[in-house]
Structures are given as structure tokens and as C-alpha cells.
Amino acid sequence: MVTRRATARDRAAAGRAARKVAPRASHADYAPTAKRRDPIDVIEAQSATRVPELVPIRYGRMTESPFRFYRGAAAIMAMDLADTPRAGITAQLCGDAHMLNFRLLASPERNLLFDINDFDETLPGPFEWDLKRLATSLVIAGRQNGFTTRQRRSIVVSTVRSYRETVRNLAAMRNLDVWYAKVDADVVRTLFATHLHKAGRERLVRAASKARAKDNLMAFDRLTSVVDGQRRINADPPLLQPIGDLLPDVERAELEAAIRELIRGYTESLPSERRALVEQFEFVDMARKVVGVGSVGTRCWIILMLGRDERDPLLLQVKEASTSVLAEYVGPSRYDHQGQRVVAGQRMMQAAGDIFLGWQAVRGIDGGTRDFYVRQLYDWKGIAVAEQMTPEGMLRFGELCGHTLARAHARSGDRIAIAEYLGGSDVVDQAVAQFAESYADQNQRDHAALVDAVRTGRVAATSA
Known part of the structure; x- marks a missing residue:
């Protein structure tokens, strides 16, 4: 029996029908439930599987x-989003779509x-979860910068409107045109040219120039030096520690052998021409690196x-991939290997990716x-500095x-259904803006709880 493929009209009807499942105005709602777990317990559960001396x-x-x-705190917000209304329309999620995970890339x-950069938590899930996490990050950053309530609301409403209008435009496009859609630095400059004042435009030009300079040679010059006639990675403990400073000789040799095997095995996840490229490089040294905030x-x-x-x-980053914080609420990944989950999600959502992106498991x-x-x-990565942004910026x-x-979601989700669900009015824009303010309040309470947990000795913290 042949199953009839859903037409564009069918998909649009499904999007409109989803408004009955989760009315668009319902996305304004947020209040902690009675069953909400202690946020410190949530992040402590993550810490239990991490390197103990780095957790503080x-x-x-x-x-x-x-x-x-x-x-x-992506794990905490995933827990809270699970209790909010869902339209029932799925897309590949970033899973941690806060504003600083959007940046310039090569x-x-x-x-x-300009694209999304971090996919550690990626999984298919309710499209609105990424949108709410992005919106809330803007409110929290705006509060930190001293923006007024009105200014913050304008920022979030404009962000959600941009998402909504982009999805609606993409819904009318052919599949291949959606897949090829991207935002390059020239488009960014054009978009901002008529809106930013001179100083803002100058900062944008400097950011692009800085990103282009941030490449393998810069990392090589900054992070390595010659020691006893051999090139080695510099020590900057506890954030950057060469393997020789971490382990005695026997354990160091075992770990180095494991990583060498990882590199050999990882190339099997690359296309053949890129595998051939990696094989032209020889392993020289390795070091443990502390990265980010949530990944520490x-x-x-x-x-x-x-x-x-x-x-x-060639400087490669080999990063552990754990189960996504979303999995508890949307189900496990189709991939047993969590590194493959991250890579597949990144390839799905990014317009263009790192040619060396791959995965591998390591024993021992x-x-x-x-x-x-x-x-x-x-690789030409440029990150925004939220603290330096004006309300307009x-x-x-x-x-x-x-x-x-919106472009990232349209590559995997039903863009036609999402577009019809969101509609042409600002109902969702206003609702998500209200949610973001309410959840920013919750985030502030959770932050205070962690500060108190450090003060009372429940958890240990250190500056680095």
C-alpha cells in the first residue's frame, strides 16, 4: 500500500490545527511547578560524570x-521547558540556543x-524550545547591561518576529533553496548598514577582521612553543595542561596511545578526501583544556x-559528548554514539560546517x-560580547x-507547519517576550541558589 505524501496544503493545515493543541498566546506562560527539582541537584547530577577537579x-x-x-544551566531549562505548552511540531534543536552560541564561522x-556554533545538546524536539532559550538569554543579557523593561521587550519581540517572518519566507521556497540559504559576513554588514550608527558599523568590521585572523596559525603561535628542540603545547594550569604535567609516564603513555587511536578511528567518520588530508599530519602533543561554562x-x-x-x-579539539540534556524529555537519540549525535545535528543545522568534524569512542x-x-x-570564529552591546545593537x-x-530549523523541521502555526500576527512574538521575562526571574532565583550553595559549602567553587 502506498502512503500518500503530505502536500503543502496538508502541512499548512497541520500547522493551523496545532494552535488548538497549544494556543499561541499560551507560550507566555511560565511558573515553576510543585514537582520542580532542586536546580542544584540538576547541575550536580551532571557534575557526577565530569572530571572532579574541574567541577569547582x-x-x-x-x-x-x-x-x-x-x-x-541548559539542563535546568530543559526540565522547565518540558512543562510548558508544546505545539507538537518538531525540528532539529540546538538544545542550547543562547545568544553567544551564534557567531561568525568559516x-x-x-x-x-554567521551561524549557530554549539551543538552539544542537539536533538529533535519542539521548535519553540530553542526560540524561548534564545529569547531568555537576550533578556538576561539586557538586564545585566541595565536596559529598561521596554528596551528588553523590544529586543525580544524583534528577535521572535525575525524568526517568524524568516520561517514564513522559507515556507514559500523550494527545498534546495532552503538548504542552500546562508548568512555571510557581507549580508550581515548589509542588514546592519541602515540600522547601526557609525560606531556600531565599525565594531562589526573589526569583529569580522578579528574572526578571520583567528585561525590555526594564531592558535599555534599563542598556544605552543619550542621546548628542548621540540614543539609543545604551553601550560596554563588549570585551564590548559599538557599531558606530561597531568600524568606519570606510564599513564601518560596509555592515554596518549588512546588518543592516537581516537584520531586514527575518527578519520573513518570523515569523507575519504578529508580522511586523506588528516593522514598528512603527524601527532605531536596533547593537552587538557577547560572550555566554556556549561562544558567545564x-x-x-x-x-x-x-x-x-x-x-x-593543525590543532584539533577532541571533546567529550554526553547524553543530551533534552533526552530525558524528548526521548533518546537515534544514534547510540553521542559524538555522532552531535555531528549529525551540527551538519543538519549549519549552513556550512568544519571540514574536520567527526566522531569516535575511546576505551580506557x-x-x-x-x-x-x-x-x-x-577556524575564523568570532563571538559577540554581550556586555558591550547597546540596546540598538x-x-x-x-x-x-x-x-x-529559523533557517536552521527549516532544514529539518516542517517549515510550512511552523509558519502556519506562527501566523502573520505578533501573538507569538508578544507571548515569548513575556515568557522570557518570567524565566529570567527564575534564572535569577536559581543563580542565587547556587551562590548560596557555595556560601554554605554545599558545593565548592573556584575562580579560573
Whole structure:
């Protein structure tokens, strides 16, 4: 029996019908439920599987401000989003779509693009979860910058409107045109040219130039030096620690052998031509690196490899991939390997990705088999500085993030159903803006709870 394929009209009708399942105005609602778990218990459960001596660094970073806390609290928000209304329309989610996970990146053709960067939590799920996490991050950053309630609401409403209008535009496009859609640096400059004042435009130009300079050679010059005639990764404990400083000789040799095997095995996840490229480089050194806020404590290594000579480096980041924080609420990944889950989600959502992106599992690290994914350490990456944004600048940045998120969701989700669900009015824009303010209040309470847990000695925190 042949199953009839849903037409565009069918998909549009499904989107409109979803308004009865979750009325658009219902996305304004947020209140903690009686069954809500202690937020400190939630992040402590994550810490239980991480490198013990690094966990206090994570807590130290999260206590610095509500905004930094939010960056490390994706698991807490996933728990809370699970109790909010769902339209029932699924897309591949970033899972941690806060504003600083949108940035400038390099395409394989060496063009500078604006896209989502972090996919550690990626899974298919309710499309509105990513949108709410993005919107709330803008409110929290706006509060930190001293923006008024009115200014923050304008920023979020503009961001959600940008998402909604982009999805509606994409819904009318052909599948291939959606897949090829991207935002490059020239488009960003054009979008902002008529909205930002001169200083804002100048900052944008500087950001693009800085991103282009942030490549393998910059990382090589900054992070390595010659020691006893051999190129080695510099020590900057506890954030960057070469393997020789971490382990005695026997254990170091075992771990180095495991990582060498990881690199060999990881190339099997690459297309053949990229596998051939990696095989032209030779392993030289490795070091443990502390990264981000939410990722602190996960096992992360940087690998120094050299090609034809000393000025032909390749620096790879090998990062542990754990079960997504979304899995408890939307179901497990179709991939048993968590590194493959991350890579597949990234390839689905990004317009263009890192040519070295791949995955592999390793036995014998901290007593078990652990999943990892691999990517370049630096590759033209430019990150926004929220603290330096004016209300106007954050509004334009939010619009760009909303546009980018819509394009990413349209590659995997039913863009026609999402577009019809959102509609042409600002109902969802206003609702998500209200949700974001309410959840920013919750985030502030949770941040205060962590600060209190550190003060009372329930958890240990250190600055680094």
C-alpha cells in the first residue's frame, strides 16, 4: 500500500490545527511547578560524570552573574521547558540556543558566515524550545547591561518576529533553496548598514577582521612553543595542561596511545578526501583544556599535529559528548554514539560546517568507554560580547539570531507547519517576550541558589 505524501496544503493545515493543541498566546506562560527539582541537584547530577577537579571551576564561572549561570544551566531549562505548552511540531534543536552560541564561522570555501556554533545538546524536539532559550538569554543579557523593561521587550519581540517572518519566507521556497540559504559576513554588514550608527558599523568590521585572523596559525603561535628542540603545547594550569604535567609516564603513555587511536578511528567518520588530508599530519602533543561554562568538567583535549613542516600546524579539539540534556524529555537519540549525535545535528543545522568534524569512542579513559567528537580548535570564529552591546545593537543582533535559527530549523523541521502555526500576527512574538521575562526571574532565583550553595559549602567553587 502506498502512503500518500503530505502536500503543502496538508502541512499548512497541520500547522493551523496545532494552535488548538497549544494556543499561541499560551507560550507566555511560565511558573515553576510543585514537582520542580532542586536546580542544584540538576547541575550536580551532571557534575557526577565530569572530571572532579574541574567541577569547582564550572561553579565558579556560573556564580559570576545570572548570565553566566544561564550559559551553564541548559539542563535546568530543559526540565522547565518540558512543562510548558508544546505545539507538537518538531525540528532539529540546538538544545542550547543562547545568544553567544551564534557567531561568525568559516565555511570550507573560506567565506565568513554567521551561524549557530554549539551543538552539544542537539536533538529533535519542539521548535519553540530553542526560540524561548534564545529569547531568555537576550533578556538576561539586557538586564545585566541595565536596559529598561521596554528596551528588553523590544529586543525580544524583534528577535521572535525575525524568526517568524524568516520561517514564513522559507515556507514559500523550494527545498534546495532552503538548504542552500546562508548568512555571510557581507549580508550581515548589509542588514546592519541602515540600522547601526557609525560606531556600531565599525565594531562589526573589526569583529569580522578579528574572526578571520583567528585561525590555526594564531592558535599555534599563542598556544605552543619550542621546548628542548621540540614543539609543545604551553601550560596554563588549570585551564590548559599538557599531558606530561597531568600524568606519570606510564599513564601518560596509555592515554596518549588512546588518543592516537581516537584520531586514527575518527578519520573513518570523515569523507575519504578529508580522511586523506588528516593522514598528512603527524601527532605531536596533547593537552587538557577547560572550555566554556556549561562544558567545564567534560573531558576536552587539544591535539597538536604538524604537516609538511613547523609552520604547517593543525590543532584539533577532541571533546567529550554526553547524553543530551533534552533526552530525558524528548526521548533518546537515534544514534547510540553521542559524538555522532552531535555531528549529525551540527551538519543538519549549519549552513556550512568544519571540514574536520567527526566522531569516535575511546576505551580506557577514566575507567570506561567515552564518546567524543572532533573539530578544529580555531577556524575564523568570532563571538559577540554581550556586555558591550547597546540596546540598538542587541536588537539587531537578536534579529540576526532569530533569522539564523529559523533557517536552521527549516532544514529539518516542517517549515510550512511552523509558519502556519506562527501566523502573520505578533501573538507569538508578544507571548515569548513575556515568557522570557518570567524565566529570567527564575534564572535569577536559581543563580542565587547556587551562590548560596557555595556560601554554605554545599558545593565548592573556584575562580579560573
